[in-house]
Structures are given as C-alpha cells and as structure tokens.
Amino acid sequence: MSHSTLPFIPFTKPTIDEATISAVADVLRSGWITSGPKVLEFENALGEFLEGAAVRCFANGTATMKIALQVAGVGAGDEVITTPISWVATSNVILAVGAKPVFVDIDPNTRNLDLNKVRKAITSRTKAIMPVYLAGLPVNIDELYAIANQHRLRVIEDAAQALGSTWNGKRIGAKGQHDLVSFSFQANKNLTTIEGGCLVFNTERYGTDQVKLAEKLRLQGLVRSGPDGMEVDVLGGKDNLTDVNAVIGLHQLQQLEQFQRKRAILAKYYFDKINQTNLVNKGVRLPIADFENSNWHMFQIILPLQPLGKTRSQVMLALKELGIGTGVHYPIITNFELYRRLGYSPDSTPIAAEIGCSILTLPLFPSMSTADIDRVISGLEVVLA
Numbered sequence: 001m002s003h004s005t006l007p008f009i010p011f012t013k014p015t016i017d018e019a020t021i022s023a024v025a026d027v028l029r030s031g032w033i034t035s036g037p038k039v040l041e042f043e044n045a046l047g048e049f050l051e052g053a054a055v056r057c058f059a060n061g062t063a064t065m066k067i068a069l070q071v072a073g074v075g076a077g078d079e080v081i082t083t084p085i086s087w088v089a090t091s092n093v094i095l096a097v098g099a100k101p102v103f104v105d106i107d108p109n110t111r112n113l114d115l116n117k118v119r120k121a122i123t124s125r126t127k128a129i130m131p132v133y134l135a136g137l138p139v140n141i142d143e144l145y146a147i148a149n150q151h152r153l154r155v156i157e158d159a160a161q162a163l164g165s166t167w168n169g170k171r172i173g174a175k176g177q178h179d180l181v182s183f184s185f186q187a188n189k190n191l192t193t194i195e196g197g198c199l200v201f202n203t204e205r206y207g208t209d210q211v212k213l214a215e216k217l218r219l220q221g222l223v224r225s226g227p228d229g230m231e232v233d234v235l236g237g238k239d240n241l242t243d244v245n246a247v248i249g250l251h252q253l254q255q256l257e258q259f260q261r262k263r264a265i266l267a268k269y270y271f272d273k274i275n276q277t278n279l280v281n282k283g284v285r286l287p288i289a290d291f292e293n294s295n296w297h298m299f300q301i302i303l304p305l306q307p308l309g310k311t312r313s314q315v316m317l318a319l320k321e322l323g324i325g326t327g328v329h330y331p332i333i334t335n336f337e338l339y340r341r342l343g344y345s346p347d348s349t350p351i352a353a354e355i356g357c358s359i360l361t362l363p364l365f366p367s368m369s370t371a372d373i374d375r376v377i378s379g380l381e382v383v384l385a
C-alpha cells in the first residue's frame with residue numbers, strides 16, 4: 001500500500017484566513033507597527049474571553065512565564081514544582097530566574113503532574129507549583145488550588161496549550177478561579193499570533209501592583225514618570241508583543257470556538273475509528289477522552305515499543321514515508337544534557353521516563369478532514385502490524 005501520491009499530512013498547521021492577512025496589511029500600512037492600539041485591543045478581547053480577567057501580552061510564551069515567576073517573587077533559593085514532560089521552556093524559565101525546578105512524576109493517564117506526588121514534594125523552600133496542561137487537558141484545578149492554599153504557594157499555570165480548555169464549566173484563566181495563568185500563541189497553538197503569549201493576573205487577591213510590575217518587566221523596567229517622562233527602577237527585558245502579531249490574535253480569537261469545535265469532532269473521530277481497529281489490543285494507549293475540559297490541542301498516543309521491537313523514530317519515519325507527519329511532545333526534560341549536568345535524571349520519575357520515550361503526537365488541526373484521519377489510522381495499522 002503506498003500513499004506517495006497523496007499530499008503530506010503535517011502533525012499541525014495554522015489556519016489563517018484572508019481577512020487576517022488583510023488586517024495585517026492594514027497595520028503595516030498604518031504607520032504604527034510595534035506595540036500600540038492593537039495590543040491593547042487584543043488584551044481587552046482576551047480579558048473579555050476570560051470573564052473580565054486582567055490580561056497582558058508578551059512577545060512569546062517563554063517570556064510570559066519568566067515574567068510570571070518574577071511577578072510571583074520566585075528567585076534564588078526557591079523551589080518550583082513542575083512536570084518533566086513539557087516543552088523545555090517550562091523548566092528553563094525556572095532556572096532563568098535563579099530558582100530550582102523540582103520534577104515530580106506524572107499520572108500515566110492524564111500525562112500531567114500527579115498531584116498526590118506534588119503534595120509529597122513540598123518542602124520549606126517550595127515557593128510555587130507550575131503545572132502544565134499537556135495537549136490542552138488541565139489538571140484537577142480544585143485539587144491544585146487546595147494544595148497551593150494549604151501550603152501558601154503561588155501557582156503559575158503553564159497553560160501554553162490550554163486556551164479555550166475548561167474546568168468546572170469555566171475557561172482556564174477565567175476571572176476568579178486562578179492565580180497566574182500563562183498562555184502561548186506560538187505558531188502551533190490553538191490560537192496563534194505567529195509568536196506571542198499572555199499572562200492572566202489574580203487582581204482580586206493581589207490588586208494591580210503585579211500587573212504594573214509585569215508591564216515594566218516587559219519593557220526595560222520603564223515607567224512613565226519623572227522630569228524626563230521616564231524612569232527605570234527594576235531590570236526589565238524587551239518582551240513586548242507587536243501590533244502586527246496582536247491583529248492576527250484578534251482575528252484568531254473570533255474563530256477560536258469554531259476551531260475548537262472542529263478539533264473536538266476530529267478527536268472524537270480518532271477515538272471511534274481507532275476503537276474499530278485492533279490498535280488498542282496491540283498495546284496502543286489512547287488519551288483520556290475528556291470532551292468536557294480539553295481543547296484538543298493535540299491527539300497523543302503511547303506506542304507499545306517493546307512488544308513492537310521498534311524505536312519511536314523508526315515508527316515516525318515509516319509513517320512519514322506514508323505521507324503522515326507526527327511529533328514528539330515531549331522527550332523527558334531531565335534527560336537533556338544541561339539538566340543531567342545539573343544533577344537531574346529521568347530515573348527519579350519512572351512514569352515520565354517511559355512516556356517521554358513512547359508518546360507520539362498524531363496530526364490534528366482544524367483544516368484537517370476525517371479522510372485524513374482514516375489515512376493516519378491505516379498508516380498506523382501498517383506500521384504497527
């Protein structure tokens with residue numbers, strides 16, 4: 001069986017319509033192309049999407065999370081509990097502010113932090129918990145905040161993949177339910193601005209001081225005051241979003257619910273079709289079918305590599321030859337050389353170590369068809385036979 005004449009199916013692809021492209025051209029012609037009115041408009045639209053929460057935008061998700069840690073007062077000597085199955089940005093920013101990432105093992109079903117193990121990892125140095133919502137599936141938010149409140153910890157939610165996901169019927173980041181929540185608008189995310197990110201603040205609890213600090217940190221520590229109209233009183237970076245990116249975000253936000261509906265339909269189709277095959281009997285493990293809370297950022301399976309006698313790379317290459325793109329999200333962070341040098345090892349989190357080697361992201365994006373999914377599944381049947 002050869003699919004070589006059929007178009008390649010990437011594991012993801014952004015959906016950018018012509019109205020978005022014209023709006024970008026309008027901004028480029030307007031005479032103001034960096035941070036300006038479109039960023040403000042986008043921040044307000046995101047705030048509205050999140051039931052009135054205070055939102056500020058940044059150049060990317062990584063900068064957003066670093067500023068979130070700074071705003072929460074995380075620094076040298078502090079420990080931050082997080083998951084080893086994430087994009088390395090999550091723990092890199094913890095190191096970048098001088099704190100220590102403490103990696104806790106994951107739940108094999110959700111592939112997110114195991115909150116029971118989080119409880120056991122809390123020490124007198126623990127300052128914050130940084131959970132990640134892999135593929136858009138949140139952790140149990142009630143339990144997360146019960147732990148944080150009991151131990152007086154800050155929470156920085158790495159919700160990079162979870163815009164539009166929900167808990168208790170409210171969107172992740174919705175006003176009143178969270179501490180600091182960081183989203184990414186990188187090209188592969190459910191809503192993209194090419195690169196970008198935003199942070200949601202808990203102003204009911206902490207007022208607006210942390211919002212003002214984040215605004216300073218994203219632009220050289222600058223405040224508009226003093227005889228020259230500017231003053232610098234903290235060390236900030238250059239992490240502002242541009243109006244060109246923001247206008248893309250405004251258009252994406254209008255389409256987000258439609259994108260989400262399509263993602264859910266495609267995910268449902270994956271479950272239905274895979275369950276008609278013997279892939280699960282062969283040892284393929286499916287994600288949790290959470291159509292209540294997940295935004296279906298990704299559809300990830302766990303490969304039965306041992307019985308198969310193949311490596312994940314071999315599986316990926318064989319699928320690629322059939323015109324099917326796949327991804328690895330993610331290899332375990334503690335196996336990276338930098339982290340090994342710092343004394344970390346995958347051995348301390350055995351479930352994450354196993355999943356990091358065997359997780360595979362299948363194609364899922366709004367412009368995909370169910371016929372594409374049929375091709376992915378028959379490709380898997382061939383390659384895993």
Ligand SMILES: *Cc1c(COP(=O)(O)O)cnc(C)c1O
Nearest residue numbers: 060061062087089160184185186
């Ligand atoms: C995308 C992503 C980030 C980083 O976002 P960037 O915008 O690429 O800097 C962080 N954490 C997770 C889980 C992500 O998926």
